[in-house]
Amino acid sequence: MTERVTILAGAGGELGRATAAKLAAAGRTVIGIGRDEDGLKRLPDGVAFRVADPTDPASARNVVERIATEVGPPEALVNTVGAYHLGAALDATPEDLRLMIDVNVGSALWLTQAVTPYMRDQGSGTIVHVAARPGLEPTAGMVAYGVSKAALVHLTRVLDLELRPLGIRVNAVAPQLIDTAKNRPNLSADLLAHAASPEAVADVIAYLVSDAATLVSGAVVPAYSA
Template identity: 40%
Template sequence: MSSSTPGVVVVTGASGGIGAAICRRFAREGWTVVGTSRDAASAPAPEGVAMRDLDVADAASVRSFVHEVLGAHGRVDVLVNNAGIGAVGAAEDTEVEILERVLQVNLTGVARLTRALLPGMRDRGTGRVVNVSSAVGLVPAPYMAAYAASKHALEGWSVSVDHETREHGVRVLLVEPGYTDTGFDDAVLRPAEATGAYDRRVEALEAFLTRALRSGDSPEVVAAVVWKAATGAVWTVRFPAGRLAHVAAAAHRLAPRPVFDAALRRAIGLPFRPR
């Protein structure tokens, strides 16, 4: 697939932040851009972007959306699965319903929409699926167990599917942002009740995340990496996006486990060793 040949791209979770930046990048390059939101009517549409309703966790919504898009455009050349939700809280406190909801959106929703659009890509012998993961998909952070589980699952699913589809001309790739200055913190689920045993640590983590996100990379940094993954030559399945993501990927690959573990705990204010 060449960036000099504009096509049709679908970007989920396009109402703001990274998704909106991805839409703007593709629109600027002359692509036909379909962005999605659970409430497209109230979502600001970037110039050159057609916003459509889609709830990736709802099978009927996905079927209706795919029927509409293929009816209007005949094909989808690139699918960017960007829609996602987060969860913060101790695993002991986090209700199973929160874990199920996070997996519904961050994993099952990706699989559902990808499966619906893969046949057309396979039949044409070309296509890209770019799944927006996270540095947490490589490095699980404490008090984010549900989110980390969803992103680790997404990473494994994506790599497996990429092996299956390569011979048909379709690549399934991962973009792994670090801390990005978006409104993602507004889409975070939290336990309804807590034991109190972890409150101090969770509050410290939330304060750390708030600071890190506000000083993080711009959404345009991630959009540029998505563009590269979607249209450029592919030498890898994983594309780190931003400063922290590159550092985390290198450290995860090269640092001895005890050193890496200690650095992670130090960064978020946890004691190095259990009492």
């Protein structure tokens, strides 16, 4: 295979676009997917995209199949899909929890299911999900978000156990918060001071996808300073 096809989910967001730029600069053929068509249109030149909803299993499967047919089988999956929600445990609603699970965990599972057959046939592949510090450490005031990211951390480790024997590496990066235009209005000055830039998180993702990280699998890499 001459092209290192990399599917980048959530590519329409700021982290997705920053990651697309890093991966394309490393010589990868990046195909962005996501629901935000306007955001996808702002991807760097040379990065193609497909509009799809990764929270829907059929949509995730269909878009991966389309990319594999039109561009080539994916060598890597980078999943930057995510949603953020503030709210204490006693105030959480079923809708809050359902949304966070569907977006932050469901997308990761459905996309992984969709790409794994291609990577299994190749005998190799790499998958990177974006978790978060509240998924590693209990954090008050964001229960639905924290629980969903904790589930994603656990899913990453389970996927490593199941897919590593197939030659597929599965890792995650865990920022505390990401300083994006969408998140900024919801962040206090103290939280904003500890938020990572999209470019800084994209650097960690690019490393985990690269050949330099061949020995790294099952890791959840912290991406925060304090």
